[in-house]
Amino acid sequence: MSNGWVVFAYVIVYGFMIGYAGFLTMRLRSVRRRVEG
Amino acid sequence: MNRHRILGLSALVVIAIGLYFGSQAPLDGLQGEYTRIMYVHVPSAWLAYLSFLVTLVASILWLTKRRLVFDRVAESSVSIGVFFTALALMTGMIWGYPVWGTFWDWGDARMMTTALMFFVYVGYLALRRSIPDPAMRATRSAVLGIVAFFLVPLSYMSVLIVRTLHQGITVARPDSPIDGEILLALLSNVGAFTVVYLTFMSLKTAIARGEEELEEQSAAVDATPAGAAITAPNLEKVRDV
Numbered sequence: 001m002s003n004g005w006v007v008f009a010y011v012i013v014y015g016f017m018i019g020y021a022g023f024l025t026m027r028l029r030s031v032r033r034r035v036e037g
Numbered sequence: 038m039n040r041h042r043i044l045g046l047s048a049l050v051v052i053a054i055g056l057y058f059g060s061q062a063p064l065d066g067l068q069g070e071y072t073r074i075m076y077v078h079v080p081s082a083w084l085a086y087l088s089f090l091v092t093l094v095a096s097i098l099w100l101t102k103r104r105l106v107f108d109r110v111a112e113s114s115v116s117i118g119v120f121f122t123a124l125a126l127m128t129g130m131i132w133g134y135p136v137w138g139t140f141w142d143w144g145d146a147r148m149m150t151t152a153l154m155f156f157v158y159v160g161y162l163a164l165r166r167s168i169p170d171p172a173m174r175a176t177r178s179a180v181l182g183i184v185a186f187f188l189v190p191l192s193y194m195s196v197l198i199v200r201t202l203h204q205g206i207t208v209a210r211p212d213s214p215i216d217g218e219i220l221l222a223l224l225s226n227v228g229a230f231t232v233v234y235l236t237f238m239s240l241k242t243a244i245a246r247g248e249e250e251l252e253e254q255s256a257a258v259d260a261t262p263a264g265a266a267i268t269a270p271n272l273e274k275v276r277d278v
Contacts, residue, residue, distance in 0.1 A: 005132070009128045009131045028244050
């Protein structure tokens with residue numbers, strides 16, 4: 001995968017996936033804290 | 038280890054497998070390295086379709102069974118479907134520029150119907166935010182979730198209706214000309230993205246369940262009459278003094 005456009009596409013996809021997973025995890029923790037507290 | 042963590046770790050493993058098959062698959066004679074964008078672009082689009090199909094089924098189930106769990110699934114699946122549609126649109130533009138010479142073509146039926154699908158489902162999420170009553174919100178968004186689904190077959194079949202930049206249906210054709218190794222790489226990435234979808238669904242439905250509990254808690258507080266928390270003075274002690 002030496003092509004810049006290909007690398008860019010993969011960085012976009014997996015970058016957003018990691019970001020979205022992190023966002024959902026943080027949001028779940030925050031909601032749970034509010035429910036318990 | 039909880040369910041979210043198991044799914045997350047499984048997603049990492051299947052993504053690694055998908056990346057391996059994608060890197061080993063032969064390249065298209067015309068497109069060269071750009072072929073590899075297919076392994077993230079096509080699974081993103083298919084998972085978007087799957088997400089909206091799940092929303093369709095969950096919306097029908099809400100309207101027939103009236104159980105909030107179906108509304109939760111419908112909403113969560115739309116959020117994730119919008120996410121995958123955005124990925125499909127972005128990777129499509131990145132693929133289109135070096136191969137077709139343009140990021141976007143206003144005359145391409147697949148691009149336009151996918152963009153329309155994206156905005157309609159963003160509208161679904163906006164509609165949900167505008168209705169405070171949970172039952173009314175679930176019913177109205179279920180109707181939209183059912184009506185909006187016609188955009189999915191429209192987007193998928195659009196290449197048959199108008200032939201522009203996108204190629205016709207390839208994988209689902211009975212006489213599919215796709216190479217076996219390329220198909221294996223594609224399907225392994227579809228599998229990987231499906232596990233990612235399940236991980237996101239697990240997290241998103243848990244968030245929706247927590248938010249419902251918060252709504253119930255705040256409704257219970259609102260329903261308490263003013264002054265109910267104030268305890269009556271102990272007059273016995275007052276008399277003693």
